[in-house]
Amino acid sequence: MAAPFDFDLLQELTETSGVPGYEDRIREVVRRELEPEVDELQTDGMGNVVGTLNGNSDYSVVVAAHMDEIGFMVRHVTDDGFVQLDALGGWDPRVLKAQRVTIHTDDEDITGLIGSVPPHTLDEAERESTPDVSDLHVDTGLDGQTANERISRGDLVTLNQTTERVGDNVTGKALDDRSCLFTIIEAARRIEDPDVTIHFAATVQEEVGIRGARALGVDLDPDLALALDVTVANDVPGFEAADHVTELGEGTAIKLKDSSVIANPKIHQRLQSVADEAEIDFQLEVLPAGGTDTAGFQRAGGAVPAGAISIPTRYLHTVTESAHVDDIAATIDLLTAFLESETGGHDYTL
Incomplete structure (x- = not known):
């Protein structure tokens, strides 16, 4: 089955790099x-991108998704050429x-x-321990002098x-x-x-504290805010149904909390x-933990009515994040409608 949307663009967006505070490459895309x-396109001092489509009234809506991905910053290069990391997200x-x-690099x-050493060289305590990011090392295949030069x-x-x-x-x-x-x-x-x-906002630094959205909430001062983010889909072996949060293939997710x-x-x-009117499949999202740009806009410059639409996604914050093509299509349809x-x-108002 072909993807019911521009898969090549989605592929480019996901493969392009852009960690918090350094979203340059994805920002250009x-x-x-x-x-x-859009009628206007602006970038601010933090790097948020806002494309504005002028409407027939002064009432404004901001729709936001964040550009940054979790990643790392180099904190040290050893004399032997191994790289040690500091987490971003x-x-x-x-x-x-x-x-x-x-x-x-520049x-x-x-x-x-x-690196990961062979398990048969570890003792039982080492095999069962959970490492910290600071414990990891990156093997570049370079000697120490070359690694430190580059x-x-x-x-x-x-x-x-x-x-x-x-599939x-x-x-x-x-x-x-x-x-x-x-x-x-x-x-x-x-x-x-x-x-x-409509302000279509691509925000920065969400993964380190929804910082871009908080700034934009003040600068744009919208009448209505809608954030888009992925959400947990634990519909895999080992989880009870109540802990799934969402399920792949069941439609876009409308956030309750x-x-x-x-x-x-x-x-x-x-x-x-x-x-319902457009016959778009959806499910309701009750997420026990985690936050999105929704919170940044809800109270950045005062009390703003805010909601969110989410794409159900398995294996969040890994390199195998997975979403169903029909759920992505349903999210596009619901946002547009x-x-x-x-x-x-x-x-x-409540």
Whole structure:
């Protein structure tokens, strides 16, 4: 089955590097894709990108997805040529051993390997221990002098992974949150003459504390905010049904809550009504832990009605994040239908 959307663009977005605070490469892709679809395109002092589609009223809606992916910064290069890392974002070190990485220097990209010694050389305590990111080392295959000449403290490191189709799923790195960047770009392509002004925002530094969204909430001062992010899909062996949160292939997810936000009830109710009317499959998201840009916009410059749409995703914060193609398509459809039907006349006060 062919993907029901521009898979090549999704692949480019997910494979492009961009860690918190250094979103340069992905920012250029976003600017390239948004510019022909909007009336104005701006980048601010933090690196947030905002593409504005002017509506027929002063009422404004911001729709946001974050550009940054979790990654690392080089903190030390040893005399033997091994690279030690500092985390940018929330990593589970258990999934990092034996992974291939790319070290992004000023002059070049260097491939490295996160080392993992053979298990039969470890004692029982070492086999059962959980490493910290600070315990990991990157093997560049270079001697110490060469490594120190080519790699510097502060260079950036991302996981090296391609994006592929696996059955009905898309899998790779950085679906969090490039699949949602893709969603807002696709919505911007479809919407031509909105009743309200729409700010399509690609935010920075979400993975280290929703910093870009907080700044934009003040600068844009929207009347309504809608964030897009991935959410947990624990619909795999080893989890009870109540712990799935969402399930792949069951539709886009309308957020009710996470640990950072309780979505405005009138917004999630209207999202459900729009989905029902357009016959878009959806599920309700009750996420026990984790936060998104939704919280940043909800209270950045005062009380703003805020909601969120999520793409169900397995294996979050790994290089094999996986989402169902139909859920991605449903997310695009719901976002587009919601924005096209937003008149500025809906009362979201409680």
